[in-house]
Amino acid sequence: MVDLEKMRTIAKETVSRDDVRYLIGWRQGTYGFRVSPHFMKGPEEAEKLIFSPLCSNNLATYLTLTEKLPVPRGEQPDSRKIAVMVKGCDSRAVVQQLIEKGIERERVFVIGCPCEGVLDLKKVEEKFPGILSPVEVEWSGDKIIFTLPDGVKEVPKGEVLAKKCLSCRYPNPVMSDITLWDEVKSLGDGNYEDVKEMEEKNPQEKWSFWKDKFSSCIRCYSCRNVCPMCYCEDCVLDRLNPQWINRSANISENSAFQLARAFHLAGRCIECGECERVCPVDIPLMALNRKLAKEVREQYEFEPGLDPESKPFQSSYRPNDKEDFIL
């Protein structure tokens, strides 16, 4: 059961520690159903913290997104920890960053929030359109309770939950320094029915589907920036020499970008669904990620973001990896 009091108390204690720089949690957004990441520097800011079905942001992103500026001469780098609140999927992002040595274990303090599933904002805003004043939302068994300006509404989970949550197998943080409340039961069995459906189609059908999606991409790179696993300092998309992918938005460059993005995440994507959530033109990016996740899991029995001691998928091999594709 979500216990906001406990969450705030622990947050206060954590930011008050000498070895913690700041804490990243969630707070109520500026309107309607929006939630925003909350960067907490002192205990007085704990009252704003929330945890609700609206907290979809994967805060692990900020561990790698935050710019590391050169330290002025004569000063020591700030080596204090960053405390971060994580749901199940978010915790896998932290683990995967550790596997890849993107972050150091001593520099993070992980606060685990077992999670009963977050909402798909598009579904919610379609159901309750035009709501301006901030709304409170809670879990209650297999229902979601919305406290709207015109009264309390109950909606079955299945109608408003994000797709990734309906098949989530890791709702409980796989790694944390402290876990805030009791573990919850997982909602899904991680099946790949949607991927299989797409695999059944013939090449023309597949391409006509993807062509439509890829051509609407405006190359805002929000999917890249929000991804906790996309943190290369020198991204091929920004490079001019060599310039593998032109900046032009057209079907050729967009396809190259989409394939490169998805492929770079093969064996690394922890299926938090953030890329698909942020896309302003609703490209089903998870369908690509999940296809690769399925192959990695079924053919190589590998899952990213579970064991900090494991090796990254693409920089390891087994001598007996399957090779039926090779002539």
Next chain:
Amino acid sequence: MSEQFQPNVVAFLCNWCSYAGADLAGTSRIKYPHNLNVIRVMCSGRVNPLFVINAFQQGADGVLISGCHPGDCHYMEGNFYARRRFSLMNELLEYVGVEPGRFNMSWVSASEGAKWKDVVAGVVEKAKEAGPFDQFRRNKINW
């Protein structure tokens, strides 16, 4: 049309095995289709997935990556990485609608001139069947 159509196949060959194998086929005067544009790389493990995507963008109708047999890699394990990487790449390409058979990978050792011929013949045949690649080819885009 498929009678006339001559596909453009880009082949990335590793320096130590497949390139030497192709060379052997040549010096042994083995005949095989001429549709191949060979790019020599030091190891199949050096092939970046972007090479493949870029080849398709720039006009390839088929792509072949060829390296040493597992266990024979000059750098011990380069082809093991390539095997994982491109098996997945193949899955991804097929998933978005690139016809199966356009993207290929093979193991050809320095002594396998005859195998090289069969591989090339097969790859070119498959590319012919699939026809010109135009899904996301660059020069199809109206500038």
Next chain:
Amino acid sequence: MDSMKLSKDKLNSFVAILAEQKQLYMPQAEGETLKYSPVNAKVQPDLVFSNTAVPAKSVVFPQVETLFRYEVEKTDIKMPAGEEERVLLGVRPCDARAMSIVDNLFSWDVDDPYYLGKREKTIVVGLACQKPGVNCFCSSVGGGPASTEGLDVLLTDLGESFLVKPLTEKGEKLCQAAGEIFEEASSDDLNSAEKLHQEAAALISRSIETGGIPEKLPGLWESGIWKEVSNACLGCGICTFLCPTCHCFDIQDEIEGFEGRRCRMWDSCMFGEYTLHTSGHNPRPTRRERTRNRINHKYNYFVQKFDVIACVGCGRCISSCPVNIDIIEILQQVKEAQ
């Protein structure tokens, strides 16, 4: 020219007339996204939509635009073909106002032939808003759901028909060409349109008093608020690409074999490499400086230069930001900051 009335069952023929004379652009779904795309005379016009995801700026300032073509190692260049005449149908008043604001920039020190060429040949037929979105705040920045700035013709949905009001010479010509299908508008029609406009204005629920902000911003350069409001920012291109007044571009060469083109494409001040120098130095090293620039450009620099705020209050950056960075909230903090 007086206002006229277009009965809704004649909308199809009106659209067909427009499409025959000029290249017609209307909001069309591409994938799940509404954006302005070319349509032909047979299109089934659907004007019931809240604003498009991609603003109408994409028609006069396309995401990618060829400046000229060339052959490698040769010296001649080929200019792109001249612009076709276009009509944009169904443009929201905020998007139209944005075009007239951006005109200032592209005709400032030098006239930009590409932008202005398209602008001159474009006729903008607007549609007054009746159901403003949650984040619309056009009336705070000098516009409104029935604002006419930047429009050549304004349509108002009267239920069974549209009130058609030509606003400029271009607009009058367009309407004359479609002459027969209009009916005369009675004074009742004019009054009910006026009433609808007022009702819509009353439905705008978000607002900010912008007075004083442009004067205050320079003094807040080093203020702590910029770090506060940009902590969560992802540094993506959503808010700027989807902004109808954002007009920054990058120029790149694309070469295929021996053929090349120089083209310009949307760029965003929220990207790190936007200000990255060749030396590796970046004068806007973090999202703090970039967010500060975004707000200052719209509410300070542009005002100093052209005496108008470069924000039309369409609310797109608020609705589409994945981490709820809300420009109204930022402006509120600017006002409150010491």
